[in-house]
Amino acid sequence: MKLAYWMYAGPAHIGTLRVTSSFKNVHAIMHGPIGDSFFPVLSSMLSRSRDFAPVTTSILDRHVLARGSQEKVIENLRRKEKEEHPDLIVLTPTCTSSILQEDLQNFVIAAKQHIVQNDLSSECDVLFIDSNHYRLNEHQAADLALEQIVRHYLEKAKKEDTGKSMRSPQPSCNILGMFTLGFHSQHDLRELKNLLNDLGVEVNQVIPEGGSVTAIKNLRNAWFNIVPFRDAGLMTAVYLAKEFNMPYTTITPIGLIDTAAFAREISLICRSAVASDSALLKSTTGFSPLILNQEGLEKYIEKQTSFVSQAAWFNRSVDSNNLTGKRVFVFGSASHSASITKLLVREMGVHVVCAGTFQKHDADWFTHQVSGFCNKILITDDHSQVADVIANLEVDAIFGTQSERHVGKRLNLPCGVISAPVHIQNYPMGFKPFLGYEGANQIADLIYNSFALGMEEHMLDMFKGHDTAEITSRSYSSDASSTKLEWTKEALAELSKIPGFVRSKVKRNTEKYAQTKQINLITLEVIYDAKEAVS
Amino acid sequence: MNITNKTSDLTISCETGNYHTMCPISCVSWLYQTIAGSFFLVIGTKTCGYFLQNALGVMIFSSPRYAMAELEEADISSQLNDFKELKRIMSQIKSDRNPSVIVCILTCTPEIIKMDLEGMAPLLEAELNVPIVVARANGLDSAFTQGEDVVLAAMVGHCGQAAQGSTPSALPKPGVRPSAEPQPEGNSEVKSLVLFGSLPSSLANQLEGELKRQGVNVKGWLPSARYSDLPLLGENVYVCGVNPYLSRTATALIRRGHCKYTASPFPIGPDGTTAWITSICKTFGIVPTGLIEREAKIWESLRPSMDLLKGKTVFFMGDNLLEISLARFLVRCGAVVLEVGIPYLDRRYQSAELALLEQTCKDMGVPLPRIIEKPDNYFQTIRIKELLPDLVITGLAHANPLEARGITTKWSIEFTFAQIHGYSNSAALLELLTRPLRRNNNLNVSQGSLKQQNYVPG
Numbered sequence: 001m002k003l004a005y006w007m008y009a010g011p012a013h014i015g016t017l018r019v020t021s022s023f024k025n026v027h028a029i030m031h032g033p034i035g036d037s038f039f040p041v042l043s044s045m046l047s048r049s050r051d052f053a054p055v056t057t058s059i060l061d062r063h064v065l066a067r068g069s070q071e072k073v074i075e076n077l078r079r080k081e082k083e084e085h086p087d088l089i090v091l092t093p094t095c096t097s098s099i100l101q102e103d104l105q106n107f108v109i110a111a112k113q114h115i116v117q118n119d120l121s122s123e124c125d126v127l128f129i130d131s132n133h134y135r136l137n138e139h140q141a142a143d144l145a146l147e148q149i150v151r152h153y154l155e156k157a158k159k160e161d162t163g164k165s166m167r168s169p170q171p172s173c174n175i176l177g178m179f180t181l182g183f184h185s186q187h188d189l190r191e192l193k194n195l196l197n198d199l200g201v202e203v204n205q206v207i208p209e210g211g212s213v214t215a216i217k218n219l220r221n222a223w224f225n226i227v228p229f230r231d232a233g234l235m236t237a238v239y240l241a242k243e244f245n246m247p248y249t250t251i252t253p254i255g256l257i258d259t260a261a262f263a264r265e266i267s268l269i270c271r272s273a274v275a276s277d278s279a280l281l282k283s284t285t286g287f288s289p290l291i292l293n294q295e296g297l298e299k300y301i302e303k304q305t306s307f308v309s310q311a312a313w314f315n316r317s318v319d320s321n322n323l324t325g326k327r328v329f330v331f332g333s334a335s336h337s338a339s340i341t342k343l344l345v346r347e348m349g350v351h352v353v354c355a356g357t358f359q360k361h362d363a364d365w366f367t368h369q370v371s372g373f374c375n376k377i378l379i380t381d382d383h384s385q386v387a388d389v390i391a392n393l394e395v396d397a398i399f400g401t402q403s404e405r406h407v408g409k410r411l412n413l414p415c416g417v418i419s420a421p422v423h424i425q426n427y428p429m430g431f432k433p434f435l436g437y438e439g440a441n442q443i444a445d446l447i448y449n450s451f452a453l454g455m456e457e458h459m460l461d462m463f464k465g466h467d468t469a470e471i472t473s474r475s476y477s478s479d480a481s482s483t484k485l486e487w488t489k490e491a492l493a494e495l496s497k498i499p500g501f502v503r504s505k506v507k508r509n510t511e512k513y514a515q516t517k518q519i520n521l522i523t524l525e526v527i528y529d530a531k532e533a534v535s
Numbered sequence: 536m537n538i539t540n541k542t543s544d545l546t547i548s549c550e551t552g553n554y555h556t557m558c559p560i561s562c563v564s565w566l567y568q569t570i571a572g573s574f575f576l577v578i579g580t581k582t583c584g585y586f587l588q589n590a591l592g593v594m595i596f597s598s599p600r601y602a603m604a605e606l607e608e609a610d611i612s613s614q615l616n617d618f619k620e621l622k623r624i625m626s627q628i629k630s631d632r633n634p635s636v637i638v639c640i641l642t643c644t645p646e647i648i649k650m651d652l653e654g655m656a657p658l659l660e661a662e663l664n665v666p667i668v669v670a671r672a673n674g675l676d677s678a679f680t681q682g683e684d685v686v687l688a689a690m691v692g693h694c695g696q697a698a699q700g701s702t703p704s705a706l707p708k709p710g711v712r713p714s715a716e717p718q719p720e721g722n723s724e725v726k727s728l729v730l731f732g733s734l735p736s737s738l739a740n741q742l743e744g745e746l747k748r749q750g751v752n753v754k755g756w757l758p759s760a761r762y763s764d765l766p767l768l769g770e771n772v773y774v775c776g777v778n779p780y781l782s783r784t785a786t787a788l789i790r791r792g793h794c795k796y797t798a799s800p801f802p803i804g805p806d807g808t809t810a811w812i813t814s815i816c817k818t819f820g821i822v823p824t825g826l827i828e829r830e831a832k833i834w835e836s837l838r839p840s841m842d843l844l845k846g847k848t849v850f851f852m853g854d855n856l857l858e859i860s861l862a863r864f865l866v867r868c869g870a871v872v873l874e875v876g877i878p879y880l881d882r883r884y885q886s887a888e889l890a891l892l893e894q895t896c897k898d899m900g901v902p903l904p905r906i907i908e909k910p911d912n913y914f915q916t917i918r919i920k921e922l923l924p925d926l927v928i929t930g931l932a933h934a935n936p937l938e939a940r941g942i943t944t945k946w947s948i949e950f951t952f953a954q955i956h957g958y959s960n961s962a963a964l965l966e967l968l969t970r971p972l973r974r975n976n977n978l979n980v981s982q983g984s985l986k987q988q989n990y991v992p993g
Binding site for chain 1: 552553554555556557558559560578580581582584586588589590599602604606607608610611615620621623624627628643644648673674675676678736737740741744748832836913916930932933934935936939958959962
């Protein structure tokens with residue numbers, strides 16, 4: 001057992017559901033007790049989804065414990081098939097049902113048979129996605145679920161001999177692992193598409209966000225795969241590389257340097273594809289996208305970096321002189337934390353005292369990435385340990401998750417949020433990517449604003465800027481000090497329980513009420529009566 | 536206990552139970568605040584922890600007096616000893632927080648692996664010298680607010696017996712019955728009143744004040760503001776609930792605490808508050824005074840908001856068990872309630888509230904709502920599509936999707952966290968209920984295009 005107050009990554013089934021609900025027309029049935037149906041709230045509230053989350057719970061209760069859940073699960077699978085006509089229904093257990101060790105795989109087979117028997121025209125697939133709740137977290141489970149779905153459809157295509165590999169005549173790619181409830185992922189996807197469009201790379205498919213499972217068989221038409229973040233999608237990319245010889249890149253295009261590295265890497269991939277495949281050579285002659293033109297690409301990178309994006313110039317400008325030698329702490333998912341650390345050091349000249357991640361399973365990769373860019377590396381999923389480290393480091397700013405934001409508040413340190421887990425305010429409406437050239441602008445703003453605010457605080461302190469003297473004239477009671485209003489002890493105690501920001505208003509209203517009623521002693525009853533009178 | 540078996544026109548049916556609600560462990564968020572110095576330990580998995588942290592949002596960062604004991608693989612496969620593990624964790628809590636009581640919430644997973652915490656608790660109590668309350672609040676058996684019910688019912692066993700005069704902090708001694716000596720029939724024992732239900736202290740004060748005006752003194756509360764002040768129970772103790780979801784607690788107070796139960800509607804809305812005070816006064820042989828004028832004055836102040844509700848149709852999807860009381864108040868305000876979904880309806884405990892709902896519908900001349908126990912959210916969305924109610928009271932999972940389909944919604948969760956009891960809070964309650972309607976009137980720009988979207992459930 002572990003004493004825990006807060007966690008960075010959710011349980012496995014949340015990862016699975018994030019993947020299934022990102023696809024179009026895929027329904028998930030979660031097998032678990034009634035309170036586990038929390039995912040639809042996240043979908044409806046955090047991402048402000050306009051649609052009902054395509055997730056149903058097959059409820060595990062006392063009756064199920066007594067009789068087994070076979071009938072109920074199969075009935076729920078059949079019902080959803082009839083009600084929603086999804087392309088795919090995924091059955092997934094929660095931690096509670098996984099310890100029951102029921103043969104859910106078998107239920108899926110039975111349900112599939114039933115669906116086919118009753119409606120031969122039904123195209124609905126049924127898939128069981130298991131993930132060990134005691135070993136995998138949200139991100140690992142999402143990675144696994146995506147790979148299982150992709151594998152299922154590609155193997156099916158192989159069996160049916162459909163979806164032969166037909167490499168597109170022009171350079172094209174798949175984007176793997178962008179999905180719902182991701183940190184700024186909608187904006188990142190749009191910016192990534194902009195970048196690829198500039199480079200002359202077509203996007204064959206985005207999986208799973210907005211993708212269709214029936215189109216998975218055409219994944220192989222792309223020349224290569226992009227895994228923007230290591231959280232999820234990497235397993236799928238590795239599978240596709242092994243099975244179909246598709247190259248992939250895992251460079252996260254965050255910051256100007258890594259965005260350029262990303263562009264150069266995919267350019268290399270595309271040029272070697274053309275070099276090794278005569279059919280591609282023929283299809284691309286007479287057509288010269290930037291991605292195949294090394295010289296043009298370098299010019300493009302130069303122009304974007306120097307002129308289109310404002311970040312490089314901003315970091316040169318005298319404004320950002322005060323960033324020199326600033327000490328910061330960086331924490332988040334492996335991809336975000338590593339990318340931001342490198343960006344801070346190489347592009348903004350900020351001193352990263354400590355960089356860390358909660359993704360312990362990716363610790364080696366993370367350590368390799370940030371070695372040489374920071375003094376200390378922190379790998380932990382215990383938020384109180386992170387808080388302790390921050391408290392001891394004496395940094396000027398924090399870049400982290402929602403948890404670090406609260407640590408910053410407590411320690412009076414400015415904090416920029418750079419990674420999930422986040423609160424609703426980090427699902428902004430405006431265009432705020434982290435990837436690509438526009439992402440570099442956004443990040444520069446985020447970082448500079450964090451410091452500027454910190455500076456402002458400091459100045460205010462130095463010059464005693466805040467007028468801390470109480471503005472007494474606003475209080476009604478001191479105005480009316482001539483009247484003899486008295487408060488009983490209980491009434492004062494009650495008043496003290498009222499939250500500070502409305503206390504004076506309540507006091508004012510109560511005294512006003514007492515005066516109109518010509519009451520001189522304010523008791524508990526008077527407070528309540530006054531409340532009724534004004535409300 | 537007053538059971539209404541007389542013919543009722545209310546139709547109560549039951550659906551599949553496939554509805555969305557919060558996990559009952561969410562009760563820790565308000566209970567730890569009511570009982571000062573308590574510590575709530577939720578024994579469960581990552582799923583429970585993730586739910587708590589997302590459902591309770593920023594509260595998590597204010598060093599709350601609750602935590603998870605997260606089960607790991609070795610706990611599930613019994614490679615670790617439950618007792619040793621719990622002792623280690625509880626010692627840590629004791630040294631960090633020095634709580635007056637540790638309330639252990641057993642979730643679904645310990646339920647399935649059959650963790651015998653009730654058996655371990657006396658040993659742990661003895662070793663750690665902290666009282667331990669064990670409550671099985673899990674999603675297998677209960678929904679949302681019923682979590683509080685399970686915790687309070689468990690606390691009944693920790694209350695002292697008034698007849699014996701034992702101290703409330705004394706641990707329950709199994710087998711010891713209240714004094715077997717015959718009690719003199721005379722006036723040596725005075726009837727006393729204990730209220731049950733967790734309310735913020737200012738709200739509890741308000742309700743106590745209302746009763747005081749009628750000459751009824753409240754002897755204690757379950758839960759009390761401090762664990763050491765748990766009320767004494769016994770033959771002469773009359774108990775009354777303030778919330779509609781406390782049926783297990785009522786049963787425990789009657790059977791284990793030997794208390795007498797006063798059936799009553801709940802003090803939600805001015806009508807409910809009057810009925811509640813009247814029922815209690817009746818138990819104590821008091822004729823209440825000034826209530827009618829008091830209630831009339833409150834209604835008068837509510838008039839402007841009530842106009843917004845006149846003739847509006849309301850649909851409760853059901854997730855927190857407050858639905859019957861809220862529906863009754865809304866009907867009195869002039870609304871027409873179409874459907875009342877409710878996770879669980881204890882017809883004995885809610886008998887007086889159900890009777891008042893029926894009476895209110897007759898008085899207002901509106902049809903009775905259909906009551907659906909264990910609703911099916913999918914079927915409900917189809918009914919909502921057909922009925923197009925003016926207001927749907929629902930959980931967060933459905934609120935935004937329904938709004939996107941042009942259906943005005945009010946999140947039900949707010950009723951559990953806002954102060955809605957008594958005369959004084961009637962205006963605030965009505966404000967909550969009518970806020971979406973007022974918002975509709977204020978926003979004209981996008982409504983038109985949003986309303987044009989075809990309603991498609993699913």
